[in-house]
Amino acid sequence: MSRTMLPVVEGGAARGATRRDVTARFRAKLTANVTRLMRRSEGVARQFMPSVEELEEYGGTETPFEEGKDNRGIYGLERIYEDRAVLTPYFDCSAYCRYCFKKTRTLAGDGRAMTPEDVDRAIAYIAADPRIRIVLVTGGDPLVRPELLRAVLDRAAAIPHVRQLRIGTRNLLFRPELLDDAMADWLASYQRLDPADLAASRSLALAVSINHPDELYPAYVRALRRLLERGVVVRAQVTLLKGVNDDAATLRRLYESFAAVGLTPYYLYHCMPVVGARHFRTSVQRGLDLLEELAPLTGALAPHYVYVTPVGKHRLGRGAQLEHVERAGRRWIRATTPYRAVDFLAFSDSEALPPMHEVDAAGRIVSHYPDGEDG
Numbered sequence: 001m002s003r004t005m006l007p008v009v010e011g012g013a014a015r016g017a018t019r020r021d022v023t024a025r026f027r028a029k030l031t032a033n034v035t036r037l038m039r040r041s042e043g044v045a046r047q048f049m050p051s052v053e054e055l056e057e058y059g060g061t062e063t064p065f066e067e068g069k070d071n072r073g074i075y076g077l078e079r080i081y082e083d084r085a086v087l088t089p090y091f092d093c094s095a096y097c098r099y100c101f102k103k104t105r106t107l108a109g110d111g112r113a114m115t116p117e118d119v120d121r122a123i124a125y126i127a128a129d130p131r132i133r134i135v136l137v138t139g140g141d142p143l144v145r146p147e148l149l150r151a152v153l154d155r156a157a158a159i160p161h162v163r164q165l166r167i168g169t170r171n172l173l174f175r176p177e178l179l180d181d182a183m184a185d186w187l188a189s190y191q192r193l194d195p196a197d198l199a200a201s202r203s204l205a206l207a208v209s210i211n212h213p214d215e216l217y218p219a220y221v222r223a224l225r226r227l228l229e230r231g232v233v234v235r236a237q238v239t240l241l242k243g244v245n246d247d248a249a250t251l252r253r254l255y256e257s258f259a260a261v262g263l264t265p266y267y268l269y270h271c272m273p274v275v276g277a278r279h280f281r282t283s284v285q286r287g288l289d290l291l292e293e294l295a296p297l298t299g300a301l302a303p304h305y306v307y308v309t310p311v312g313k314h315r316l317g318r319g320a321q322l323e324h325v326e327r328a329g330r331r332w333i334r335a336t337t338p339y340r341a342v343d344f345l346a347f348s349d350s351e352a353l354p355p356m357h358e359v360d361a362a363g364r365i366v367s368h369y370p371d372g373e374d375g
């Protein structure tokens with residue numbers, strides 16, 4: 001099914017809709033581990049249980065927040081920053097998160113794996129631009145198809161100017177048993193450190209999404225430790241989700257769990273305005289209020305709160321003032337980004353800025369980000 005063919009329910013929540021109607025549009029998938037966690041934890045269950053609220057007209061299948069699938073005509077490659085390229089070899093996951101920011105790809109089954117030819121073209125593009133220092137391999141979930149991940153990592157690791165390989169995954173939460181010693185050794189083998197020649201060195205980092213402290217069950221913690229013990233950096237990123245973690249006590253417990261396991265706290269994302277995700281989205285201000293309540297978390301444990309626009313991340317520190325504007329019947333947050341229009345157009349290979357984005361007199365992009373709602 002193409003992105004534009006997805007049906008959109010007219011007006012508000014779908015009256016009389018059932019969970020079957022939801023899964024007909026957005027597939028549901030769980031693993032045994034996730035099912036067990038859902039039985040024990042409401043915070044986990046809400047992330048994975050299909051809800052008729054997903055059928056509310058919201059976001060839309062053409063939203064720029066669900067990531068384009070190609071750049072320069074290369075399927076599976078994306079770029080908006082000078083120093084990094086993003087590869088998505090595989091658009092599927094072992095379980096489906098209902099707030100997924102690629103909902104029309106993963107949960108609607110609209111996405112294919114990169115072919116060997118796609119990988120060849122993406123690697124040739126990265127090899128030809130020495131400004132690219134970081135290659136992020138994300139998903140769907142690249143750890144679901146290790147042989148495809150290996151094909152991509154082997155090639156990316158051979159590019160001399162690449163300093164860091166990153167993997168974005170949630171598969172270790174879903175299937176931690178896959179991360180045995182052999183897989184941990186394999187992933188750690190991509191690290192090369194020559195203390196006398198850092199230009200010839202590179203590291204590997206994993207970014208895992210963990211939204212609730214109940215997700216850190218023993219088998220998962222053991223899998224994460226297997227990587228940490230081999231020197232792999234593991235960053236924990238969080239999506240702020242209404243009814244899951246939008247309270248200071250849960251977030252504090254979560255960040256303190258990261259410290260206990262040895263995970264590096266990474267971004268706290270405001271939930272993106274993707275189709276069917278309205279019920280998960282707090283206001284951006286709610287996240288700022290939580291930062292105040294989380295002030296006792298200091299230094300590396302302090303959350304790095306961001307919202308994601310089609311031109312890049314927008315960081316919000318404690319006490320940030322938001323400018324709200326009403327447009328097209330919605331409430332938006334207007335902000336000048338640190339990103340120059342000329343760079344965005346060059347790196348993303350776009351002919352124009354995304355809708356609701358403008359350029360100021362200094363050439364910086366002014367973004368309008370759709371706010372969420374509390375209550």
Ligand code: SF4
Nearest residue numbers: 093096097100140170
């Ligand atoms: S693991 Fe990531 S890509 Fe997969 S369903 Fe969850 S949010 Fe989406």
